[in-house]
Amino acid sequence: MIGVISAMPEEIDLLIGKMTSSELVEIGQRKYYKGELWGKDVVIAYSRIGKVAAATTAVTMILTFGVKEIIFSGVAGAISRNLNIGDIVIAKRLVQHDMDASPIFPRFEVPLLDKSFFETDEQLSRRLFRAAKIFVENINRYITRDLLRRFRIERINVTRGDVASGDQFITDSRRHHDLKQALPSIVCVEMEGAAVAQVCYEYQVPFAVLRTISDNADHNAEIDFNQFLTSIASRYSTGILEIFFSLI
16 A cells, blocks of 8 residues: 655646545545555545644554555755756655754754654655656656746756755745755755655655655746646656556
8 A cells, every 4th residue: 555645636636536446535634535546556645735734644644544655746946956847856865944953952853863864765766766757758748848838847857865844935045045055965845745754764664755846945936836736746746656656
């Protein structure tokens, strides 16, 4: 049983539509879709935005549905100058950029776990990276050229890198700069991944994180975000995961 989580329904509705023999289960004001996806047993849910929401969803998937692996898929803001809108990041490690229990514990370290960064599962991440590369090579099967041009997506880069999560939108250049100075290895920021990472670490469940770059975290690039979610990000997730499942 594989769990798939996204923060927003627009990121995951297309994927749910691909399920067969699905059953809807409601727990804790969240909807979990249990069934088959491309021949594999899955549970799919959108967690809502933020670390607590994502952690709650991950725990329910593990304890109630008994998932053995978790994939989190969604959008992120670029921190690295090498990333552009439409690029794909497969997380190596995740860190909570708003965790600060100093001076008792070092900044970014999760109290009592002696960890700041949580490593994704190497096998899952490599398979997800391979799936993303195949997806990009066959992009025209999933997204029209007109749509790609509308969002100025040209050469799509697939990379592995560290990802930072926090319960805040990064909207200005100063905060963008400060994060990069404090956490020089991170390539993008979002609001859920590190929470899921901590849950999976504590429950010893392998996990991987897939992120599509929707903007620069300093908001220099302006796009129709909702349109990007439905037209680009959802198709990225669906296409990449279809290939990922075929590689299992």
